[in-house]
Amino acid sequence: MTGSLWCVGVGPGDPELITRKAARLIETADVVAYHRAGHRPSTARAIAADLIPDGVVEEELVYPVTTGEIDHPGGYHGAMAAFYLECAERLGAHLEAGRSVVLLAEGDPLFFGSSMYVHDLLAERFDAHVVPGVTSVSAASAGLSTGLCLARGRAHRAARHPPRHRDGAPPRRHRRRRHHEAGPHLRERARSTRPGGPARARLVRRAGEP
Ligand SMILES: C[S@@+](CC[C@H](N)C(=O)[O-])C[C@H]1O[C@@H](n2cnc3c(N)ncnc32)[C@H](O)[C@@H]1O
Numbered sequence: 001m002t003g004s005l006w007c008v009g010v011g012p013g014d015p016e017l018i019t020r021k022a023a024r025l026i027e028t029a030d031v032v033a034y035h036r037a038g039h040r041p042s043t044a045r046a047i048a049a050d051l052i053p054d055g056v057v058e059e060e061l062v063y064p065v066t067t068g069e070i071d072h073p074g075g076y077h078g079a080m081a082a083f084y085l086e087c088a089e090r091l092g093a094h095l096e097a098g099r100s101v102v103l104l105a106e107g108d109p110l111f112f113g114s115s116m117y118v119h120d121l122l123a124e125r126f127d128a129h130v131v132p133g134v135t136s137v138s139a140a141s142a143g144l145s146t147g148l149c150l151a152r153g154r155a156h157r158a159a160r161h162p163p164r165h166r167d168g169a170p171p172r173r174h175r176r177r178r179h180h181e182a183g184p185h186l187r188e189r190a191r192s193t194r195p196g197g198p199a200r201a202r203l204v205r206r207a208g209e210p
Helices: 022-027 042-051 077-094 117-122 134-146 153-162 172-192
Strands: 004-009 031-036 057-062 101-103 127-131
Touching: 004 022, 004 077, 004 117, 022 042, 022 101, 022 127, 031 042, 031 077, 042 134, 057 117, 077 101, 077 117, 101 117, 117 127
Parallel strands: 004 101, 004 127, 031 057, 031 101
Antiparallel strands: none
């Protein structure tokens, strides 16, 4: 019987933000795989280091390029496509042998994560799953204590006392109004990041890291 692939999000950096499901899968995996740049260790592995069992098979998937020039006939995209195929072959060999493979991803695997490409290459042939993680966007928002999509005025008051149908769902009209009022707020935020606009945008590095 073939093994299962688990693409597991390990969150933005703080090991306490790893989900219990992710922790259980990492602790019981036959193979733990992760991507890393050639010039530094894997961030995803560092986040989950305490959970990786001693002696487990590790598959390091080293990017052929991160910055700078690439010597590949297909350029950057050609090199990356070939690399993802190679990753799928390496992990596919473990799956053929019946091993469970956990592919670690920073944050959430499907939010700009390399594992989504590897997942897509393997999911038709093998049992494949994705375990979501806390994204860097959520960690940055939490780090600033600032909502990403704040509603204003009536919507804010309504949020505290939302009208409810008997089945518990908000009435359709109320849902529409909240959406409408959140729109201008987001446009205002976008304007504030333009040159000459009020300096309200803030850059967050290493959000959610201990
Ligand atoms: C390839 S994307 C992966 C995003 C990740 N899958 C997620 O859910 O957040 C990597 C980029 O996400 C951003 N990033 C990842 N972790 C971060 C953190 N803890 N704080 C701020 N930015 C982070 C950085 O810009 C980094 O170059």
